[in-house]
Structure formats: structure tokens, C-alpha cells
Amino acid sequence: MRNPFYIGKKFSEEAYVEREETPRVLELIRSGANVVLYAPRRCGKTWFGIALKEELGKTGVTCIWLDLFSIATVREFVESLNEEIIKSFKLGIKGYFTRFLDKYVGSFSVGVGSVSLNFSPRNEDEIYQVLKKSLESIEELSEGNAVVFIDEIQEVVRFDDRFLNVFRSVIQAQNVTYVFLGSRRSVISRLFFETQNPMFKMARKFELSTALPARQTREFIKEKFMETGKKITDEGLSEILKRSALHPYYVQLISSEVWLRTKKIADISAVEEAVESLKQENSFLFQSMIENVRSKYTLTVLRMLMSDELSYNAKNLAKWEIKSPASLAKTLKKLEEEEIIVRSGKSYRILDPLFEEYLMRLFR
Ligand SMILES: Nc1ncnc2c1ncn2[C@@H]1O[C@H](COP(=O)(O)OP(=O)(O)O)[C@@H](O)[C@H]1O
Ligand SMILES: [Mg+2]
Structure with a gap:
């Protein structure tokens, strides 16, 4: 029987827990x-984004997905964007180029x-000309009914400044919706705000x-055990929710490990x-x-x-042998x-629940 819990970039509808944010977004x-x-x-950004994309797709919106992690x-x-446009709008390559990029057809070959x-x-100019034309084609092709998702948007800082300037000038004038997904708060704030x-x-x-909804997650885990001919006790379920802090990745990781170790019934x-075993396995990573x-x-x-003693108070800094408030601020910022x-x-708070447990042991 295949493990019903799953971790990876590839979205799995069966392993997806619906999030409360969906209707608002x-x-x-x-x-x-x-x-x-x-x-x-x-x-869970990528999974959430893909779930949104599927949902929008059902109502006739054309969605385009780009992941900056796989784009250097x-x-x-520009290559990926054009590939995705052709795929998402189900176009013929030739027709698409004749209509939008006729001038540049000589610079493209089909693999x-x-x-x-x-x-x-x-x-170099040609890269940005084609970028502009391709982005513009989306509006025309979709008649304003398209959503472009760009995952790992924080990676855009690797590109030349000219990229964002061209990008902005097009999307500002255009009736196409863009959804950017990203981590690294400071980079995102700098980029957009x-x-x-x-x-x-x-x-x-x-x-x-950072957390999945508790009730749905509980039901999800219970159901997956049942569907695969196993069981998990209520205490076992509560323990998974507690130890994972409902963090999507850890919900899957812990559930998956428990499932693997279970013949019939998983208890606390x-x-x-x-x-314990996952903490052991990850101790290098934590280090x-x-x-x-x-x-x-x-x-x-x-x-x-x-220890709940994160304070800039002079006496407290002296107690922890930190030279100045600025040193504390700097380390917090880095963390x-x-x-x-x-x-x-x-x-x-510490984001990663198993890392927190690891630290607890380290500091004991
Ligand atoms: N809504 C969800 N329901 C169940 N598992 C999820 C959900 N979102 C994420 N996950 C789990 O967490 C992992 C990481 O999610 P991902 O979307 O790749 O995170 P991010 O894009 O924020 O780095 C996924 O591979 C999956 O195992
Ligand atoms: Mg992601």
C-alpha cells in the first residue's frame, strides 16, 4: 500500500488540506x-498556489505558472514564459509566433x-523586446481573463534591474492578474513596498x-489512515497536531513516518x-x-x-553577555x-517545530 502522506514540489490533490485563506484570496x-x-x-505556498490555479481553471480562467527557482x-x-503561454492557451507554435513574435522567430528554435x-x-535588447511582446500577448489571448503565477518571486533579485522595469511597465497597463509567491520577508518587503x-x-x-486548519488536518490524517486499512487513535492524532504545530510540511512528514511504522493502529x-527518529535524521540539518x-x-x-527572556533591558543584556542592544537586534534580524x-x-517564535525540540534538548 502506498504511503498516503506526501512531500514534494509536485502537488497532490489527495494529500491536500484545504486552507481557510482560499475564499479570500x-x-x-x-x-x-x-x-x-x-x-x-x-x-505551503506552492501547494496553495497550485490549488488556486486548479480552482480558477475550473471557471475558465487561463492560468500560467512560472517558477523562478528553475529559471536562471x-x-x-522568456523561454519558459513563451512555452507556458503556448501550452496554457493550447496554441500552435507557428501560429503564435506569426501573430506575436514574427520579427523574432529567427531567434527561436523548437526543441x-x-x-x-x-x-x-x-x-540583449532583444531579450527585453521579446519579454514585453510575450507578456502583452497574454492579455490579447485571454481577453483579460488570465492569471499568471510567479513562484519564488524573491529570486527575481538575481535578474538585471531592467527586468522589473520592463515587467512593471507591461503589467501596469494590462488587464491580466499576477499572483506572486515568495518567502524571505525582507526581500518581499523591499521588492513591493x-x-x-x-x-x-x-x-x-x-x-x-504557517499552520493548516486544525479540524480539517485532523480529519485528513484520520481519513488517510482509514483509506489505507490502518487506524490512528485520538491521542495519536492530537500528538501529531501538537508536535507538527500544524506546519504543513511537518504534518506530512510526521504523519508519513507514523504511517510507515504502523501495522494496524498508531497510538501516541x-x-x-x-x-524522535525524525529529529535524529535531521540533526545535521539543524546544526x-x-x-x-x-x-x-x-x-x-x-x-x-x-527562556522567554528576549528583552533589550540593560540588565538582561548583561546577564546574557550581549554587548549592545544593536548586537541583539542584528542577530534577531539574521535569524x-x-x-x-x-x-x-x-x-x-521558532518556526520549525522539530528544530525547536532539537534546541530544547540542546539547551537542557
Ligand atoms: N495545504 C496543504 N495540505 C497538506 N500538505 C501540505 C499543504 N501545503 C503544503 N503541504 C506539505 O508541505 C510541503 C511543502 O509545501 P510547499 O507548498 O512546497 O511550501 P512552500 O512553497 O511554502 O515552500 C508539501 O510538499 C506538502 O507535503
Ligand atoms: Mg514553494
Whole structure:
């Protein structure tokens, strides 16, 4: 029997738990607002985006999906964009080029596979000319009924500034909706909410929760065990919800491990054992997460946070041997940038529930 719990980039409708944000975000998109969906990594942005795309697709909206993680250069972006346009609108390659890119047809060749294009521009200007034309074609083809999703938008900072300038000039004038998905709060804020940036105010921000809805998640796990001829006790279920903090990735990871270890019935001790084993497995990763922060106060600040003593008060700083308030602020900022901690209101918490348990043991 196949494990019903699943982790990966590839969306699985059977393994998807519906999120509470769906109606609001769909409404925003349908109203024509561009949206930037923010959440730290592994909190379910891509899956949420794909679920939205499927939903919109059902009502006749043409959706285009681009993932900047798999795109290295603006030239490749243009390639992928054209491939996706041709696929999503179910066009013939020839017809599409004749209609929109006739002048540039000599710079493209068709590779093998469903729709695979190779773009060899004659010069840099041509990349941006084709980018503009391709983006413009979306409006014409869809008559204003298209949504373009761009995943991992924080990666756009790798591209030349000219990219965002051209991009903005087109999408600003156009009746096509854009949904951007991204992590790294500081990059997203800079991109969309600082005046000097070309994308300033080009999208409404929507923060996706780091947690799945409890009741639906509970039902989901229970059902998946049942469908595969196994069972999980109520205490076992509660334990999964608690230990995963309802973080989408950890809901799947822990459930998957528990399922694997279960012959007939999973109880609370099965969950405890699964979590222990996952912590062991991930201890290298956790170690390198700490090392990546590169601040001399990383461990101290994590420890302060977990002891609930995160305060700039001079006496407190002296107690933790931190030189200045600025040092504390700097380390917190780095930890936030690495998405190890997340802000909720005025306080911080550790994002990753198993990492938190790992730290708890480390600091014991
Ligand atoms: N709504 C959901 N229901 C169930 N599992 C989910 C859901 N969203 C995400 N996941 C799980 O979390 C993993 C990471 O989600 P993903 O969308 O790739 O995160 P992000 O794009 O924010 O990095 C997925 O592979 C899947 O296992
Ligand atoms: Mg993603």
C-alpha cells in the first residue's frame, strides 16, 4: 500500500488540506488585484498556489505558472514564459509566433518534448523586446481573463534591474492578474513596498498562515489512515497536531513516518517514536541551520528566546553577555532572514517545530 502522506514540489490533490485563506484570496484575484503571497519556506505556498490555479481553471480562467527557482536568467524566463503561454492557451507554435513574435522567430528554435523552445537572442535588447511582446500577448489571448503565477518571486533579485522595469511597465497597463509567491520577508518587503523599487505597490500583500486548519488536518490524517486499512487513535492524532504545530510540511512528514511504522493502529507512542527518529535524521540539518546564521550570538539569542527572556533591558543584556542592544537586534534580524524565527506581533517564535525540540534538548 502506498504511503498516503506526501512531500514534494509536485502537488497532490489527495494529500491536500484545504486552507481557510482560499475564499479570500480567490476573491482578491477575481477582483483583478495582483497579490503577493508571502510565507516562510515550506509553509505551503506552492501547494496553495497550485490549488488556486486548479480552482480558477475550473471557471475558465487561463492560468500560467512560472517558477523562478528553475529559471536562471532573463533569457530563460522568456523561454519558459513563451512555452507556458503556448501550452496554457493550447496554441500552435507557428501560429503564435506569426501573430506575436514574427520579427523574432529567427531567434527561436523548437526543441524536443511537448513544447520546448530555445531562445538565442541576437543581443540583449532583444531579450527585453521579446519579454514585453510575450507578456502583452497574454492579455490579447485571454481577453483579460488570465492569471499568471510567479513562484519564488524573491529570486527575481538575481535578474538585471531592467527586468522589473520592463515587467512593471507591461503589467501596469494590462488587464491580466499576477499572483506572486515568495518567502524571505525582507526581500518581499523591499521588492513591493519600498518606493524606489519598480514593483512598488504593484501587488497586495497576503500573508499565508504557517499552520493548516486544525479540524480539517485532523480529519485528513484520520481519513488517510482509514483509506489505507490502518487506524490512528485520538491521542495519536492530537500528538501529531501538537508536535507538527500544524506546519504543513511537518504534518506530512510526521504523519508519513507514523504511517510507515504502523501495522494496524498508531497510538501516541508511535507518534513519539516517529518524531524522535525524525529529529535524529535531521540533526545535521539543524546544526547547519545554526551555523548558517553567522552571528556570534546565534545560540545565545535562541536560548534567550526559548527562556522567554528576549528583552533589550540593560540588565538582561548583561546577564546574557550581549554587548549592545544593536548586537541583539542584528542577530534577531539574521535569524529572521534565515526564517529560523518568525515574528508574531511583538514577539518571536521558532518556526520549525522539530528544530525547536532539537534546541530544547540542546539547551537542557
Ligand atoms: N495545504 C496543504 N495540505 C497538506 N500538505 C501540505 C499543504 N501545503 C503544503 N503541504 C506539505 O508541505 C510541503 C511543502 O509545501 P510547499 O507548498 O512546497 O511550501 P512552500 O512553497 O511554502 O515552500 C508539501 O510538499 C506538502 O507535503
Ligand atoms: Mg514553494
